[in-house]
Amino acid sequence: MNYSPDKYGFYGDFGGAFIPEMLYSNVELLRQNYVGIIESKSFQTAFKKLLQDYAGRPTPLYFARRLSEKYQTNIFLKREDLNHTGAHKINNTIGQILVAQRLGKKRIIAETGAGQHGVATATVAALMGLECIVYMGEVDMARQAPNVARMRMLGAEVRPAKSGSRTLKDATNEAIRDWINHPKDTYYLIGSVVGPHPYPDMVTRFQSVISREMKIQLLEKTGRDYPDKIIACVGGGSNAAGAFYHYLDRENVELIAVEAEGLGVDSGQTAATTQTGSKGIIHGSKTLLMQNEEGQITEPYSISAGLDYPGIGPLHAHLFKSRRGTFLGATDTEALQAAFELTRLEGIIPALESAHALAALKKIELHPGENVVINLSGRGDKDMETYLNHLDEYNNDKNGK
């Protein structure tokens, strides 16, 4: 099986660049240049140096002893939460800002859901002295307020997206509109493995550092360079793509993607794309998305702003259809439980997004002696308000047991 896109950007049936003509020249400029830029020596040197000295890579692969005892298996956490700015998102923004510079672009725009990608973009824009505008749904600006404050401190302008469900999908629409209106000087720095080709491939390449490090770290810690299972949450799918990348061809490694079920797959308040979606086009990519029978894209829901998106990247749609990936879901409640569990067992407060990956531990068969890697995509600082609102439930839970 081939997991790289063909020259039109298709992974099997999914991908491509379904964009209005007004975006064609910009997307084409990127398509023609991204591989050459990324593979150049000067880029690689700059990229690696920034990942190491600025972002703090490699991130640790931590053996979670108490969590492992509880689930009777060997659980490792890939600590993307320890990156500068608090999530895996910085791997991608460092890569793309270096691409933007090499394309001579002066103005950076981005969309953000949880605000992690917005913060990571505002951070690298500050680092390079570039103007930065971040589109964020109004609902997300309220529930991820600390990240709005960080972006502003970093000098970015945060513009509210006020249409639709006022979340990530709408922020992405606004960013694309901005790009259409500024075709010359602007670089659109997408935050996940979504959007028109070549974005899904480019972002996957930048995030693949996660599984590159995992191979070395697993070899050191377990004597094998691969685990039995890898679990990652999927909003658009960038942290999952990065965690899976170097194992896509290793059929003996089970790749488990966890989507946000919100209030439940049948509740109408969900973001579980593979369970409730169908083939269509969203943000320039042919992929799986949530829509009604008229092709109107559904407004998704999840407690986690970073997973509150009605599509998934085309690579993941391909992994789902080809059955290379196992797709599961976790509800708001299950994610909250998993977040409190990790916090109390390991002293690590995860992002709500990452908590969905942790929640999968209760849903899969685990065996003693197996090695399971969970990609801990980010830290929970931004989610403290949500967590504190549920603190009593979990304190009571604990006392009751």
Added chain:
Amino acid sequence: MNKIEQLFQQKKDILNIYLTAGFPKLADTVKIVLELEKAGVDMVEIGMPFSDPLADGPVIQHSSTEAIKNGIRLEMIFDQIREIRKHSQIPLILMGYLNQLMAYGEKAFLEEAAQCGVDGLIIPDLPVEIYQKQYKQMVEDLNLDMIFLISPQTETGRIKLLDAESRGFLYVVSSSSITGQKADLQQAQKSYFDRINRMNLRNPTLIGFGISDRKSYEAACRNASGAIIGSAFIRALEKEGLLKQHVHDFVKSIRS
């Protein structure tokens, strides 16, 4: 030859007005199109409201959201067009996004469109390469005109390709902006239009995006076979008062 091609043979300074189906009220589509024709408009573009209209500006997006709230569906739009066709032979273009066609079934959609009396299609997120491979044969067999867009960033070779694949006319995006932004047609635009006019394209051209008043319409007519007006017309429909009056007042404000 279909109605669009005939129109361009017979007339200059074409005025093509865009409206969103099901807006302001669900059943207004037929009334508005018939009044537009009475007011002297040459061609009408009917937008199929979409939840995520990437190529449209805030005014058209808002009208689409309202129309979806009103309960508009593709079947209803086809019925409205059938109703229009009982009274009018004005050239009609259907504008929408590829996801809507996919959800309906592309073949079924194209057949239904042709059958109910649509003459042309604008699908801004349909790449020309995909069109050639998957849809061109069907579209041409149904005698529908597929209309492609070009923008100031479109290179000469690609303009030729888009012209070769377009039927009816070529849609010239006035500036690299989404619909509804004021365009200053006088200056930077001029060299872009001149460049296109020197190319001797096989299709006539209409200028769209940002055409909002008599001045910009007349400028478009000096540089192309006419203009497409969308957002400015939608804004006029949003005013208080009689719909019929708004339509006639608007068209009069563009050309008398």
